Amino acid sequence: MSEVFGWRVAQKAPLWDSRPWPKVPPDWTCLQLELAGVCGTDLQMVRGYADFEGFLGHEFVARVLESDQPDWVGRRVVGEINVGCGSCRDCQAGDQRFCPARTVLGIRGLDGCFAERFRLPLANLHPVDDLDPELAVWCEPLAAALEVRQHLTPGVEVLVLGDGRLGSLIGLALREDHRVTVAGRHPAKLERLRAIGLNTTIGVSGLWPVVVEATGTAEGAQLAVRSCRPQGTVVLKSTVADSSGLDTNLMVVNALRVIGSRCGPFEPALQAMRSGQVDPRPLNDQMLDLSEFPRALESRGFKTLLRGPAWTDEPAASQ
Ligand SMILES: [Zn+2]
Incomplete structure (x- = not known):
């Protein structure tokens, strides 16, 4: 586990590349990608929006590979993408979205989910064992x-x-x-x-x-x-x-x-998906393997999903 492969941007094109796998801090988790969504921000980042060296990708459903809370290991999760400093006024108020020192998964200072595995704090995760991954992957954009x-x-x-x-x-x-x-x-x-x-x-x-x-x-x-x-x-x-x-x-x-208007809290989105109030699955167009991410750049459709190593064809527990 000394290095990890994922998609980063090099000269305005996606590049499959390796980086050293950093130590997972206490209270953080190691996640294995099940399904990722490609969004406009990813495509803009390939074109040069945001000066970011790390792996792309911030819309995901994943399995928890490692956590110091053993009951989380193996669970299907989605995750909030902003990681605040924990001590500024915004973080103290419980909203990491505007922390001036925040990192953001796949966007700012934190390697994203278009990778074999990636990291987020446990506090950012929401279990979605009950949801179809092709629905749950919409949580962040929804x-x-x-x-x-x-x-x-x-x-x-x-x-x-x-x-x-x-x-x-x-x-x-x-x-x-x-x-x-x-x-x-x-x-x-x-x-x-x-x-x-x-x-x-x-x-x-x-x-x-x-x-x-x-x-x-x-x-x-x-x-x-x-x-x-x-x-x-x-x-x-x-x-x-x-x-x-x-x-x-x-x-x-x-x-x-x-x-x-930028990111929103996950709870209302999870509630809207669980109640059936919003179901964006008709917008899913194509599902590619993670290795095929560059093909997403050519898509003229709505949503490209990328299958990661945790993907199986088993149906979800319910729905
Ligand atoms: Zn902060």
Whole structure:
């Protein structure tokens, strides 16, 4: 166990490479990948968003290989990706997402899950022995999508900009409590979203009380600001390698509320999946072996999943 292999970025391309396997600190666990999800952030990171040397990957279902709590070993888990310092004001308040000294799995200072094995503190893990791994793997992005709900009044009309992975998931996450329309540019993707019951529109017209930007493009934020009704709310979700200037005058003139939104807590996402309120599995497109990650870069579909060494074809205990 002196070294571990995984996918990192070298010269804007994925590279299967080894790194020394560090000692697992007390209260941390060693995890073996069962299923990973490839998301827009991973693709942006291959293009150069975030200066990160480690292994990629932060959406996962895994088995606990090692833990100093023996009853955790062998369990199927998902895990929150932010690891705080434990002592700053945010960490003391129980929210590691904004700790200035945090590391983030597969994004900042901590090797990610597109690897043979990886590490997280036990406190970050949530058992999901009862969930289908193809559902549970959505926990992290669904938590991020549900975070948008925090900023909205139930029942309000919402335009989601973006018919890709993130926009589709936000549409599914919000439709229980809001009147949601997903706007995109790809007829085939929009057709597929209509088939799973979402309202869609090609292109954007009119002004909306709430606009959620999830295009994954530098121009998306500007379009969101332009599509928002005066005194409306714009929620920004995309992180992009080349973020462009934004016309702040329009925000001032129209007195917009502009909110940045990132990760969310896992509990509401687990609850939404367990109750059947949100089921993103229709967005799963292809399942590849971990070794085939570069093929995910060519996908024009919604979600690519990667099978890790802990993957089996056995069905989950229930569901
Ligand atoms: Zn902290």
